[in-house]
Amino acid sequence: MTLLDRPRTTAADRTPDAAPAAIQGVATPASAPAADAVEHPSDVVAFVERIAALTTPDRIHWVDGSTRERHQLLQRLVAAGTLTQLNPDIRPYSFLARSDERDVARVEERTFICSENEDDAGPTNNWMAPEQMRAELEPLFAGSMRGRTLYVVPFAMGPIGSSMTRYGVQLTDSPYVVVSMGTMTRMGSAALAQIARGASWVPAVHSVGAPLEHGQRDVAWPCNETKYIAHFPETREIWSFGSAYGGNAILAKKAFALRIASAMARDEGWLAEHMLLIKVTSPAGKVYHMAAAFPSACGKTNLAMLTPTTPGWTVETIGDDIAWLHIGKDGRLRAINPEAGFFGVAPGTGLSTNRTAVETLWGNTIFTNVALREDGDVWWEGLTETPPARLTDWRGEEWTPASGRPAAHPNSRFTVAAHQAPSIADTWDDPEGVVIDAIIFGGRRRALAPLVVEARDWDHGVFMGATISSEQTAAAEGTVGALRRDPFAMLPFAGYNMADYFAHWLDFGKRLRRSARVPRVFQVNWFRKSADGKFLWPGFGENGRVIEWMVARLESEACVDETPLGGVPREGELNVDGLTLSDADLAELFRMDADELEAEADDVERFFQTFGEKLPAELRHQLSHLRSRIRAQRETEQSATA
Ligand SMILES: Nc1nc2c(ncn2[C@@H]2O[C@H](COP(=O)(O)OP(=O)(O)OP(=O)(O)O)[C@@H](O)[C@H]2O)c(=O)[nH]1
Ligand SMILES: O=C([O-])CC(=O)C(=O)O
Numbered sequence: 276m277t278l279l280d281r282p283r284t285t286a287a288d289r290t291p292d293a294a295p296a297a298i299q300g301v302a303t304p305a306s307a308p309a310a311d312a313v314e315h316p317s318d319v320v321a322f323v324e325r326i327a328a329l330t331t332p333d334r335i336h337w338v339d340g341s342t343r344e345r346h347q348l349l350q351r352l353v354a355a356g357t358l359t360q361l362n363p364d365i366r367p368y369s370f371l372a373r374s375d376e377r378d379v380a381r382v383e384e385r386t387f388i389c390s391e392n393e394d395d396a397g398p399t400n401n402w403m404a405p406e407q408m409r410a411e412l413e414p415l416f417a418g419s420m421r422g423r424t425l426y427v428v429p430f431a432m433g434p435i436g437s438s439m440t441r442y443g444v445q446l447t448d449s450p451y452v453v454v455s456m457g458t459m460t461r462m463g464s465a466a467l468a469q470i471a472r473g474a475s476w477v478p479a480v481h482s483v484g485a486p487l488e489h490g491q492r493d494v495a496w497p498c499n500e501t502k503y504i505a506h507f508p509e510t511r512e513i514w515s516f517g518s519a520y521g522g523n524a525i526l527a528k529k530a531f532a533l534r535i536a537s538a539m540a541r542d543e544g545w546l547a548e549h550m551l552l553i554k555v556t557s558p559a560g561k562v563y564h565m566a567a568a569f570p571s572a573c574g575k576t577n578l579a580m581l582t583p584t585t586p587g588w589t590v591e592t593i594g595d596d597i598a599w600l601h602i603g604k605d606g607r608l609r610a611i612n613p614e615a616g617f618f619g620v621a622p623g624t625g626l627s628t629n630r631t632a633v634e635t636l637w638g639n640t641i642f643t644n645v646a647l648r649e650d651g652d653v654w655w656e657g658l659t660e661t662p663p664a665r666l667t668d669w670r671g672e673e674w675t676p677a678s679g680r681p682a683a684h685p686n687s688r689f690t691v692a693a694h695q696a697p698s699i700a701d702t703w704d705d706p707e708g709v710v711i712d713a714i715i716f717g718g719r720r721r722a723l724a725p726l727v728v729e730a731r732d733w734d735h736g737v738f739m740g741a742t743i744s745s746e747q748t749a750a751a752e753g754t755v756g757a758l759r760r761d762p763f764a765m766l767p768f769a770g771y772n773m774a775d776y777f778a779h780w781l782d783f784g785k786r787l788r789r790s791a792r793v794p795r796v797f798q799v800n801w802f803r804k805s806a807d808g809k810f811l812w813p814g815f816g817e818n819g820r821v822i823e824w825m826v827a828r829l830e831s832e833a834c835v836d837e838t839p840l841g842g843v844p845r846e847g848e849l850n851v852d853g854l855t856l857s858d859a860d861l862a863e864l865f866r867m868d869a870d871e872l873e874a875e876a877d878d879v880e881r882f883f884q885t886f887g888e889k890l891p892a893e894l895r896h897q898l899s900h901l902r903s904r905i906r907a908q909r910e911t912e913q914s915a916t917a
């Protein structure tokens with residue numbers, strides 16, 4: 276017998292908790308208004324009853340997604356000490372959460388793809404057989420919600436009613452997760468109504484794994500030392516235990532919209548990607564859409580909210596983290612942002628780097644693990660140039676600039692509704708999606724990877740995506756700065772064998788070629804450093820210059836010089852007017868050393884070998900093309916020095 280076919284028992288009673296004392300401030304509508312009471316579909320009821328019988332919560336609460344309900348949950352979280360309300364005169368209706376110190380990032384070591392065959396999870400994922408995982412999870416979930424409320428959270432990923440939208444129901448014992456889901460997804464009655472009408476849905480179960488004995492006082496951030504983030508791609512289920520950190524617990528996001536959705540997309544012929552989406556308007560008034568995949572904490576939210584420094588250009592936000600791409604009826608590549616909010620990295624977000632994000636966070640925002648100012652507002656490294664004289668740091672300890680440690684956790688985050696961004700495009704929730712003109716891959720590399728390079732064609736672009744290498748960031752537990760291959764920025768998020776995922780992308784290109792214009796593919800690197808360790812490229816708003824060059828390429832108004840890695844802007848064609856960038860630094864941003872390139876090719880080869888026979892032959896060809904282009908460069912260099 277497994278978790279999901281336990282015998283049904285009677286449901287716990289369904290009375291909501293009593294609401295504690297009022298909090299200050301104005302309740303701003305946070306999510307869809309509550310629809311009239313929606314019938315509870317019998318398959319969802321059966322799921323809830325089964326999980327309630329296993330986890331034995333004290334109460335069950337069906338989440339409707341109303342503003343009133345959100346207000347009550349926030350009050351409860353303040354009363355429990357999980358949230359602190361910020362000064363409502365400065366940052367209305369906003370809250371600070373301080374997590375347990377050991378629950379601050381995604382736990383990739385504890386994230387599993389539980390396919391029947393190990394080969395279907397592939398060498399880049401942790402795998403466990405489904406039956407074994409169920410056997411591990413069952414005793415952990417047994418009684419795990421004792422003393423708590425089980426929240427039933429119906430949600431839609433994508434605009435309600437769109438053919439691209441997919442539905443899910445997350446059960447969780449964390450009210451912090453519920454309010455986060457309320458910002459990040461279309462949560463509540465409207466989604467449940469679609470399910471009641473027959474839309475299929477993905478079940479997701481989440482417990483912080485901290486049952487309360489009778490009379491036991493709760494802690495501010497309940498979690499468990501033991502953590503599992505388990506995905507069953509074949510039966511399309513998610514089970515998460517022990518963590519309340521967003522990436523591990525807001526299951527609609529990485530677990531559903533990437534890991535499970537990538538498996539759905541493989542079967543149904545679309546793509547679920549770790550990509551931002553932007554709408555670019557040129558000075559001529561022409562509109563383009565671009566999708567960009569960068570690994571976690573490598574600049575997606577920043578590019579999504581870009582304010583170009585060059586006159587006449589505008590960038591509007593469609594999405595900042597996840598895109599679902601499909602071939603539309605018109606044969607064009609189209610994309611939607613399945614999310615409804617941003618779960619963004621706080622550190623580095625300031626008026627000089629990302630004014631749009633700062634303005635988005637005016638209020639109605641939940642901050643996690645940032646520092647608290649004496650005036651009851653928040654602060655993090657990079658918000659202002661000079662830190663306040665005194666702060667309470669993310670652990671709740673006194674902090675001064677002399678403390679010698681960051682005041683905000685490097686992976687501290689804000690959770691805010693997408694519609695609050697002044698840069699949001701009016702098409703951001705178009706049910707048909709937007710037509711994609713260009714795809715961009717990128718990573719964080721201090722060396723080798725040039726500022727921008729264009730793929731020769733789709734297959735070369737797939738090779739670029741497959742070989743992204745990036746320095747690890749604080750978004751996941753692990754060694755920050757360690758270089759690793761992060762193919763398609765999906766290393767932690769692919770729900771199946773990465774080699775099959777590469778094949779799916781190659782196949783997708785064939786389908787696009789048959790029916791439509793194939794988007795161009797580019798690779799960027801904002802993070803190249805000089806010998807003395809400084810970023811060579813000013814980044815942020817100046818990245819608009821690279822976008823401008825890409826548009827010129829789309830319009831065949833700019834030329835490339837061929838290099839082993841692809842086409843780079845011909846001299847003088849990247850607009851650097853008004854930048855304080857020396858010619859030497861500009862050259863360094865594009866410098867390619869044959870020895871370094873060869874070492875890179877060797878490393879790609881070792882990486883490819885881990886996939887064995889499954890690696891698509893086309894990628895092997897791409898690697899040998901790369902090697903011959905490196906040889907050619909070496910010969911040119913040698914004849915130049917001879
Ligand atoms: N030097 C430099 N830093 C940047 C640039 N863009 C973003 N960053 C910094 O990189 C960090 C992460 O940026 P985000 O835009 O939040 O990254 P993300 O890809 O959205 O991250 P996830 O939400 O984890 O997926 C922040 O500290 C930014 O300030 C850039 O162009 N140059
Ligand atoms: O999932 C998270 O924790 C945040 C995120 O966007 C990422 O890591 O890419």
Ligand SMILES: [Mn+2]
Nearest residue numbers: 549571572596
């Ligand atoms: Mn992300």
